[in-house]
Amino acid sequence: MGASESELLIRQHLIDPEVCIRCNTCEETCPIDAITHDDRNYVVDPNICNGCNACVPPCPTGSIDHWRIIPKVAAYSVDDQLTWDELPPQQEIDGEAALPELSNDAVQQNAATSMSSAMAPRSAAQPHLHLHDVKNPLTATIAGNFRLTEADAESDIRHIVLDFGNQVFPVLEGQSIGIIPPGVDDSGKPHYMRLYSVASPRDGERQGHNNLSLTVKRVIADHEGQAIRGVASNYLCDLNKGDKVLVTGPYGSNFLMPNHAGSNLLMICTGTGAAPMRAMTEYRRRLADQGNPVPGKLMLFFGARAPQELPYFGPLRKLPESFITSHLAFSRVPGEPRTYVQDKLREQSKAVAQLLRSDTYIYICGLRGMEAGVMAALREICDASGFDWTFLHPNMVAEGRFHVETY
Ligand SMILES: Cc1cc2nc3c(=O)[nH]c(=O)nc-3n(C[C@H](O)[C@H](O)[C@H](O)COP(=O)(O)OP(=O)(O)OC[C@H]3O[C@@H](n4cnc5c(N)ncnc54)[C@H](O)[C@@H]3O)c2cc1C
Ligand code: SF4
Ligand code: SF4
Known part of the structure; x- marks a missing residue:
């Protein structure tokens, strides 16, 4: 019955x-x-x-x-x-x-x-997940906090290093951690946690040390341009060496890098979306420095308003072309046309199409608004090169080769 x-x-x-x-x-x-x-x-x-x-x-x-x-x-x-x-x-x-x-x-x-892969690349390392939550956070110590954007730049983006001492907190490139800001919101409830991408490789910001880095933008306006004071980003950006911070996570089981020979990375980012790309690039650079053969090609498309606002601009320019090809797009340089990452993708359509034909993993990270333009450019590049994005995209998604993280 x-x-x-x-x-x-x-x-x-x-x-x-x-x-x-x-x-x-x-x-x-x-x-x-x-x-x-x-x-x-x-x-x-x-x-x-x-x-x-x-x-x-x-x-x-x-x-x-x-x-x-x-x-x-x-x-x-x-x-x-x-x-x-x-x-x-x-x-x-x-x-x-x-x-x-x-x-x-x-x-x-x-x-x-679904637009983004719900699974990790087949050769990604196994991530640790949710080791600490808001009821059981880990206390990390600020080991460094310095401004990445130049003094005359409008945005304040910071490189913040968190040290975990002798506590176990393993992370992979592409994962995020939670930060619990102290205090309560207007309704008297504790602030909820915010996520930040890890900007350092799995073996530490300083290789072999139990630390990691974040790339944090001080939020002083909402997406509509209204002045606000972002709770967690201002808290983080104001921390000093020696201060303690409550951490949860790690989070993220899909946006991970492949580790097998021949796997190429096509990285497309804006602003603090550079964090996971820095982590992945630095991991492969360390492998190469240790004498390991570099597993595949790295191609980076990186957008900011101006060079002085581009985090990690200096170190990026020092990397040789044999290791990574970088294409920088600036949208607010006086006297120059506004250029976005999708314009740079189109400019490099031949090289991009060549990558798309091979064992390539795409990573898109940054502000939410970037997705539509990037997708349109990838479609156009495929159309012009005689293969079908409508077919390729879902295949890449299904194979864990297409990852988007925008916020
Ligand atoms: C998976 C993931 C990874 C992230 N990684 C990073 C990172 O590496 N670095 C980083 O700086 N941030 C990152 N963020 C965003 C971060 O979690 C916070 O949302 C951001 O710092 C704003 O938090 P807040 O407490 O300062 O602002 P809130 O007090 O929460 O106010 C947020 C308000 O600011 C607006 N806003 C303006 N600019 C931004 C912005 N850049 N991000 C979010 N909201 C914005 C929002 O629309 C909202 O109205 C990530 C978010 C996600 C989901
Ligand atoms: S997307 Fe989520 S909330 Fe919406 S119907 Fe499906 S399971 Fe429910
Ligand atoms: S997708 Fe974002 S808003 Fe929705 S449950 Fe997850 S964390 Fe919360």
Whole structure:
């Protein structure tokens, strides 16, 4: 006999408010608008969500991937969820009512249309994930904090080194860590954590040391240009050597580099999106310095408003062309036309097409607005070179060769 309405169980999809960084990725991803948010929390509407999973791989923290078996009549409403500071535990469930089947069609359809790879390159090292959370953060010590952008540059981007002493905190290039800013927000709740990409290789900012670096931009305006004081970025940028900082993570299981011979990296970034590219480049540079054959080609497209705003400009220019080819795009140099990374991609279309024909891994990182232009340029380059981006792109996604991280 089937379960009555009051016995019917559902698998309710919930978001962990303690780990969520309010990045909006899930809301943008959900194909049926089941996710909504207020000033504080991101929540899933149980009346809309069909459990398709499309929002799960893109979530950078894993906070989206929580499910509770619960009687349908007792499902947590959107209003309930908006008040939460933490997830409720799984309740004891009586009876043996069957769970409804989730829509596999929807899962497959949405996985296929996902723009970024939901899996790591096949030869990526195994990442450590979620070793520390907000309830159990690690305390790191600031070992250095210096400005990367020149004194006359508008933006203040900083290179911040965190030392972990004798605590274990293994990270890979492409992963992020969480930073918990001290204090409370306007509603009196503790500030939620923010994510920052690791800018150093797996063996440390200083090779063999238990430290890592971040590339942090001091946020003094929102994306619409209104003056604001970003909570975590200003906190980090103002830290001094010896200060302590609470760290969670590591996060990120997909945006990782391949390690096999012959794998090429095509890296496209703007601003602080340089952080994971610096980590990957530096890792391969160290391998080469140790006498290992360089596994593949590196090609970098890097955009900023002006040279004085480009983090790591000096060290980048010192790398030989035999190791990496770099193409810099500046959008606000007086007297010069505005140039963006997608323009540089088009300029180098022959070399890019050649890379795309081989065993190449694409990484895109930076401000959210860059994605559309870069995708259009890649499509054009393929069209002009006689192969089909509509076919290549989903293949690269499926093979863990196409990675996007924008914020
Ligand atoms: C996977 C991932 C990796 C990230 N890596 C880095 C990194 O390596 N370096 C880095 O500086 N930031 C990085 N960020 C962004 C970072 O997590 C914070 O969102 C950013 O520092 C702003 O936080 P805040 O507390 O200072 O600002 P909040 O107090 O949270 O205010 C944010 C407001 O500023 C606006 N804003 C303006 N510029 C930015 C910006 N650059 N980033 C985010 N919001 C902005 C937002 O729209 C919002 O209105 C990353 C984000 C993600 C999701
Ligand atoms: S599981 Fe699917 S329907 Fe539910 S919130 Fe995520 S993307 Fe939307
Ligand atoms: S951290 Fe995950 S759950 Fe939170 S807003 Fe971003 S994608 Fe959604």
